[in-house]
Amino acid sequence: MQLLEHLPLIGGMDDSPRGRVLRAAAYLFHEQGYARTTVRELAQIVGIQSGSLFHHFKTKDDILCAVMEEAIIYNLAQMKLAIEVGQTAAERLKGLIRAELESINGNTSNAMAVLVYEWNAISRAQQEPLLAMRQEYETLWLNVLEDLKQQGHVHHDTFIWRRLISGATFGTALWYKPNGRISLEELTEITLAMALGQ
Amino acid sequence: MQLLEHLPLIGGMDDSPRGRVLRAAAYLFHEQGYARTTVRELAQIVGIQSGSLFHHFKTKDDILCAVMEEAIIYNLAQMKLAIEVGQTAAERLKGLIRAELESINGNTSNAMAVLVYEWNAISRAQQEPLLAMRQEYETLWLNVLEDLKQQGHVHHDTFIWRRLISGATFGTALWYKPNGRISLEELTEITLAMALGQ
Amino acid sequence: MQLLEHLPLIGGMDDSPRGRVLRAAAYLFHEQGYARTTVRELAQIVGIQSGSLFHHFKTKDDILCAVMEEAIIYNLAQMKLAIEVGQTAAERLKGLIRAELESINGNTSNAMAVLVYEWNAISRAQQEPLLAMRQEYETLWLNVLEDLKQQGHVHHDTFIWRRLISGATFGTALWYKPNGRISLEELTEITLAMALGQ
Amino acid sequence: MQLLEHLPLIGGMDDSPRGRVLRAAAYLFHEQGYARTTVRELAQIVGIQSGSLFHHFKTKDDILCAVMEEAIIYNLAQMKLAIEVGQTAAERLKGLIRAELESINGNTSNAMAVLVYEWNAISRAQQEPLLAMRQEYETLWLNVLEDLKQQGHVHHDTFIWRRLISGATFGTALWYKPNGRISLEELTEITLAMALGQ
């Protein structure tokens, strides 16, 4: 199956057997849902036998967790980078929006969608380490929004405001087409306008 | 199981056997996911045997579709009501936002979440009639946003703008607590501010 | 498969579906070992589909436990009966030996063999209730042997003596043929002689 | 894993790779059962990779057979030694009992238990050579018992009598603790008393 070749290489998902499994898993879990994807399908796309999957991961569940972990680790790194680069608070906000939109619609789109849609498929214990990273991730946003609020560019509760922006950006997964009518840069601009009340 | 008593009665989900199944299904499909919910669990909450479910619905799939249909029919009606009541475009927008937030966080919250999260679990053929209703639903929004754009209150592509607002409102399902720190009215106000660029 | 018809009906293993499963399980688990017996084989002998087994027992393990439980419950009852009937200590000893030999070589032979051979296949928690019954069972023996010791017919530590007798009787499972050269009555006599040092 | 160091070196099981595998196998097959022991576990205790086991033995089955063979060869030798040393029939009987108890509870205990418990796990063809040795082994016993019968110390069918004694000695595997309340010498005395009807 050559489909695997077209699946994006992201973050920690290199071309090792493990990485190939994760790429395929992100794709299938997003496309069909975790529960509706069989380990045999997954193995077939990777080009191995289903039993071989279990040399790399102990259970199907572990594969799901690994996908989510890769997604969040990679994107947290992107978020930090955006913060470092921006000179002003507004620039940093734009950087965060841009990075988040890219996470959601770029190479990590499958993994990010899995992270959101299949969140309830993993146990509380498995959620915990991911929640810790998410906490860090969200703190970056809140800090920037607080700065902007003090500068008079944001007028509402920053937690609520962030959640609304977050909904707007994550929602793009449901409709935005990377090669469609509007570029990711334009989408970033519009979202930034909404976030800054323009 | 007395849990069923606490599940909200909405729209077409009356206290008939069929309505009771749909209420329980909306709850379970949201809480656990469609695939992870067994018909036995569902039957148990309804208080019947699993075999009896199939006197009311031909397949488990049909139950899912019915839940989605109830959700969308009811909410389309709410949306139309909001439009009729509003005197100005801004009022109509607020009405739509308020109605959408209520759909997502009120009595129909389970069914709405199922509609979003389990969309891919139903076949293309089953999606079609729901898509038609959604089309109508979205047209209401676009008309209002077009009016606001002509009045100079919206400055961007209305389709994109609506999708961002939609993300923001639907995203509330993931964090908003009906009896929490902020009321639905306040949430409506803040969302409206974001939609109008304030 | 008509084999099932030839398997003995014992104690609680009536002709209900559950009883039929237990009879077949005792037979197969003894003949082939628990681990080497598949649920499909078992189902085939019972005359049902493998999935149907799990309406009667939650796991394959539970079937094993149930077989063991039936064996021990039934045989404890037999042992008590033997005690009640015997007038003298020597008669009671003979009754116990006879009952034990019948347990091991009669209708419950499969279940008894499973109890001994597959003991380690069940968890500590599953062993516990069975151990309690075994305790009661062994106390019956020790009481009789103590009586005999006081009467001067047994000259050694009764616990050790019982264990040696137990080995001798349980060991018959490996060689005694119910319809062979020597009857169960004769075997009882010889074993009694050994137990009384004659 | 240093556990291997504590496992007894017996008969042909020297410290060669082959011997190390057999020692570990006897231990694990006894402790967990043959079917429940994986080659991976076995390899881990030996300190090699599972694939490497198959340089020493063609199949897992072969390992089981080799364990059994070592046990029976070694113990046959012990039995012969006991016969040679004993001056009278009673002394020879005591020697046999002592040797058998040592086989069952001493260094070869694991292998002996495997021989008994896993007998049905090997094929008829694999049993055959072992049965021949067992035949020889049992003949030693029967000869001694015949002598004792002619001397008036045994009053029953010697085959049956031997089987009962065999049950008593092999049964010790289930309860006797080498460092417990009673020594192997004392156990030998009591068993001899039972065998001689005292």
Next chain:
DNA sequence: CATGAATGAGGCTTCATTCAT
């Protein structure tokens, strides 16, 4: 309409064995 035992396809996982390195 309701029941609930039975179905049987299909899911995840295990594991002895192989083989290129």
Next chain:
DNA sequence: AATGAATGAAGCCTCATTCAT
């Protein structure tokens, strides 16, 4: 000899659906 990734058959178990009562 040793490795360890890969195999693939086979195992246990689940569950939507059916149907005789």
